[in-house]
Amino acid sequence: MYAVVPAAGVGARMGASLPKQYLTLEGRTLAEHTLQRLLAFAPLSGVVVAVAEGDPWWPRLSLNGMSLHDHPRIRTVTGGASRAESVRAGLQAVLEQTPDAWALVHDMARPLVRLSDIQKLLDGVAEQGGILACPVVDTIKRADPGQCIDATVDRNLIWRALTPQLFPAAALAEALAVPDDAITDEASAMEARGWRPRLVAGNADNIKITVPEDLPLARFYLRRQGQEAGLEESS
Numbered sequence: 487m488y489a490v491v492p493a494a495g496v497g498a499r500m501g502a503s504l505p506k507q508y509l510t511l512e513g514r515t516l517a518e519h520t521l522q523r524l525l526a527f528a529p530l531s532g533v534v535v536a537v538a539e540g541d542p543w544w545p546r547l548s549l550n551g552m553s554l555h556d557h558p559r560i561r562t563v564t565g566g567a568s569r570a571e572s573v574r575a576g577l578q579a580v581l582e583q584t585p586d587a588w589a590l591v592h593d594m595a596r597p598l599v600r601l602s603d604i605q606k607l608l609d610g611v612a613e614q615g616g617i618l619a620c621p622v623v624d625t626i627k628r629a630d631p632g633q634c635i636d637a638t639v640d641r642n643l644i645w646r647a648l649t650p651q652l653f654p655a656a657a658l659a660e661a662l663a664v665p666d667d668a669i670t671d672e673a674s675a676m677e678a679r680g681w682r683p684r685l686v687a688g689n690a691d692n693i694k695i696t697v698p699e700d701l702p703l704a705r706f707y708l709r710r711q712g713q714e715a716g717l718e719e720s721s
């Protein structure tokens with residue numbers, strides 16, 4: 487199994503002077519946080535990162551003094567104009583090495599993913615693949631075109647998709663080959679081909695850093711995870 491990490495976005499909604507994956511959180515870029523966690527997940531054979539053409543920040547990143555760009559377990563590919571194209575570029579690199587591999591696709595913009603949640607995903611999926619997700623806790627409304635309430639949706643059947651999302655790399659590459667703006671994650675591409683991926687409950691602190699107010703929230707969650715780890719070690 488290989489991790490495929492889309493990291494070729496520009497972070498427009500963040501409105502920063504550089505792509506959000508290169509913003510720092512507690513002294514380390516989001517990308518370094520994300521990759522430190524993935525590299526620590528033992529079941530992975532390797533990590534493929536899709537970065538933007540000519541990305542000047544990626545070559546500067548390092549973990550424990552080792553360049554990520556030259557890391558022995560990381561392969562870099564050039565991403566595309568959409569997340570799906572970036573993921574597909576990563577999948578092609580995986581398939582060149584291992585045609586029957588499974589791909590664990592994880593957003594570089596989700597630096598707080600817990601290894602225990604990734605293990606839960608592996609333990610929870612079957613042949614149809616699956617995703618980490620969070621059940622929603624608010625009442626869910628569907629809007630009409632005039633932004634009035636059209637219906638209240640049964641929230642017991644509604645989940646927020648997170649990443650990682652885990653699928654056979656070959657089937658996923660084929661599913662992503664058809665450009666479709668409605669495809670915003672890997673599961674939706676597989677669903678469009680009749681797959682019924684499993685939903686595996688993940689921790690709500692696995693947030694996608696998207697808008698400016700996500701950064702202080704991420705800082706809070708990162709510190710809380712550190713406190714939890716400290717408690718586990720001392721117990």
Ligand SMILES: Nc1ccn([C@@H]2O[C@H](COP(=O)(O)OP(=O)(O)OP(=O)(O)O)[C@@H](O)[C@H]2O)c(=O)n1
Nearest residue numbers: 492493494495496497498499567568572594595
């Ligand atoms: N062409 C793209 C677009 C997005 N991504 C990656 O997909 C992940 C999730 O996408 P998103 O949060 O939308 O990131 P951006 O596209 O950078 O954000 P925005 O939509 O605000 O520009 C991010 O790690 C991003 O780098 C990618 O690899 N290639």
Ligand SMILES: C[C@](O)(CO)[C@H](O)COP(=O)(O)O
Nearest residue numbers: 569593647648649670671694
């Ligand atoms: C894949 C994802 O993170 C699941 O919630 C989400 O669909 C990515 O959306 P984005 O617009 O590319 O951030």
